[in-house]
Amino acid sequence: MTQWPKPPEGSWTEHYPALGTGTVCFDDSVSPEFYELEREAIFKRAWLNVGRVEDLPRIGSCFTKEITIANASVILVRGADDEVRAFHNICRHRGNRLVWSDDPHQETGGVYRQFTCKYHGWRYDLQGACTFVQQEDEFFDLDKSSCGLAPVHCDIWNGFIFVNLDARPRQGLREFLGPMITGLDGYPFEKMTEHYDFVAENNSNWKLFADAFQEYYHVPSLHPQQVPPAVRDPGAGFTCAHFQCDGPHRLVSTAGTRRWALPEECMYPIERVTRSGLVGPWETPDVGALPDGVNPGKVDPWGISNFQVFPNLEILVYAGWYILYRYWPTSPRSHRFEATLGFHPARTVRQRVEHEVASVVFKEFALQDAGMLGGTQAALETGVLHEFPLSDQEILVRHFHKVVADWVGAYRREGIGAVG
Amino acid sequence: MTRLLPAQFADLEPYAQTWCRRTEAERWAVRAASSMQELADFYDAAFPRLEAAIEYCDEHPLDALPDDVGRLVELVHSVVMVSMAVEIFGQPKTVDSADAVLHRVREPRP
Numbered sequence A: 001m002t003q004w005p006k007p008p009e010g011s012w013t014e015h016y017p018a019l020g021t022g023t024v025c026f027d028d029s030v031s032p033e034f035y036e037l038e039r040e041a042i043f044k045r046a047w048l049n050v051g052r053v054e055d056l057p058r059i060g061s062c063f064t065k066e067i068t069i070a071n072a073s074v075i076l077v078r079g080a081d082d083e084v085r086a087f088h089n090i091c092r093h094r095g096n097r098l099v100w101s102d103d104p105h106q107e108t109g110g111v112y113r114q115f116t117c118k119y120h121g122w123r124y125d126l127q128g129a130c131t132f133v134q135q136e137d138e139f140f141d142l143d144k145s146s147c148g149l150a151p152v153h154c155d156i157w158n159g160f161i162f163v164n165l166d167a168r169p170r171q172g173l174r175e176f177l178g179p180m181i182t183g184l185d186g187y188p189f190e191k192m193t194e195h196y197d198f199v200a201e202n203n204s205n206w207k208l209f210a211d212a213f214q215e216y217y218h219v220p221s222l223h224p225q226q227v228p229p230a231v232r233d234p235g236a237g238f239t240c241a242h243f244q245c246d247g248p249h250r251l252v253s254t255a256g257t258r259r260w261a262l263p264e265e266c267m268y269p270i271e272r273v274t275r276s277g278l279v280g281p282w283e284t285p286d287v288g289a290l291p292d293g294v295n296p297g298k299v300d301p302w303g304i305s306n307f308q309v310f311p312n313l314e315i316l317v318y319a320g321w322y323i324l325y326r327y328w329p330t331s332p333r334s335h336r337f338e339a340t341l342g343f344h345p346a347r348t349v350r351q352r353v354e355h356e357v358a359s360v361v362f363k364e365f366a367l368q369d370a371g372m373l374g375g376t377q378a379a380l381e382t383g384v385l386h387e388f389p390l391s392d393q394e395i396l397v398r399h400f401h402k403v404v405a406d407w408v409g410a411y412r413r414e415g416i417g418a419v420g
Numbered sequence B: 001m002t003r004l005l006p007a008q009f010a011d012l013e014p015y016a017q018t019w020c021r022r023t024e025a026e027r028w029a030v031r032a033a034s035s036m037q038e039l040a041d042f043y044d045a046a047f048p049r050l051e052a053a054i055e056y057c058d059e060h061p062l063d064a065l066p067d068d069v070g071r072l073v074e075l076v077h078s079v080v081m082v083s084m085a086v087e088i089f090g091q092p093k094t095v096d097s098a099d100a101v102l103h104r105v106r107e108p109r110p
């Protein structure tokens, strides 16, 4: 196995001294009180990615997003002026849910000409303005022009639609994302419009699940089947080539293997025939040079970079396709997991099959992570142990829980200040 | 019985009724409900024909596949689904997935 050089301090963790090297407490993933704090300190303050611009392809395209932990339901809509806007999903008349189907807590969507409230028929245009009030002259001093939908801060970066539920966001989106994440400027997400979407209700805290996707230390143990038995080394470890932290965000890059250059026994028969598999299609359309920010550690040969955008988005980029994960907390011990695989639109059946293989393999191994994390949650909830050691390969887990604690700490201090 | 697949793939016709499925959710459900013997039978018959099937389908534009070719693509997708159980896990269900589920809610067709 290749040993990748560590920073001069001797480890990735010590390269970021504020992280320390001590044990880490995971009470933050079982405590109902801490969950309440995350609600205010993180999910009502941070920029949250709710989708991609491809999810709103034309004027009137709309979807709703349930952000359970923030007690929010948000309407995302492309207006008549082609702008994407976000509104609270609540009617200005008497507070009915505006856009919903049979269950007010289920997300929905479609293409709309306007929004009509089912209760008394008030109407709103695609820009959120109130356009019709039933029996308007029965009201007292009602100014329709001030009855528009309550807006939610909304901004777009590289096709990713973000909302911010704060009344006055402390940072603009680009500033919040910072230089490491915006290093992905110019990565051609907009060309990879063939999407495979997955959802799951997982029985683990949102952070515990995110942890499983920001370290590869677990791969040989939990996912031994990623390597065919003929070449499986029971003692194998996994070493990542590059780690980086920037503000609340994190990144890990791993080296890439050219699957097609390997001996036969290094891959499964289905991979050989379809020329696709665990690392996706072997060949993807040439998109020209990728931005340097995709591989800031200059890893060669580069395989993937895994950007952890605080708080709950992961962008995993390959040279020719990408994966997104989002973790939406629904209780201290559960979250809604969303995943999207984005490919260049297939032009042939063979390419479509390549994408199908990647999507099927992805699901198999994500199920192992999801299955395992239910066990972690259950065991942590016994409260027997509180402090746990983390290796250098798990630096991003350490960083994530620290950032969460920092944001909660900042919120608490403000609260104390306000009382005093 | 009406033919579901192109005539060149008549040898796979016995599997078409079970394995020509439009969505991943259906293919997943059939795999989960099958015995290892049933999965192995299908795999042993269909995997050696996979390359030829993909090549045959590729003679048609992806957005205008005749019905029988479209069903052949669905069968190819099912070979992919079943190969995970046969080649990788040795059982219909993902090893170590406990009670986890993951629903594919949007996908291109076919």
Ligand code: FES
Pocket (backbone or CB within 6 Å): A091, A092, A093, A094, A095, A096, A117, A118, A119, A120, A121, A122
């Ligand atoms: S609550 Fe919407 S019209 Fe009355």
Ligand SMILES: [Fe+2]
Pocket (backbone or CB within 6 Å): A212, A213, A218, A219, A222, A223, A365, A369
């Ligand atoms: Fe994993």
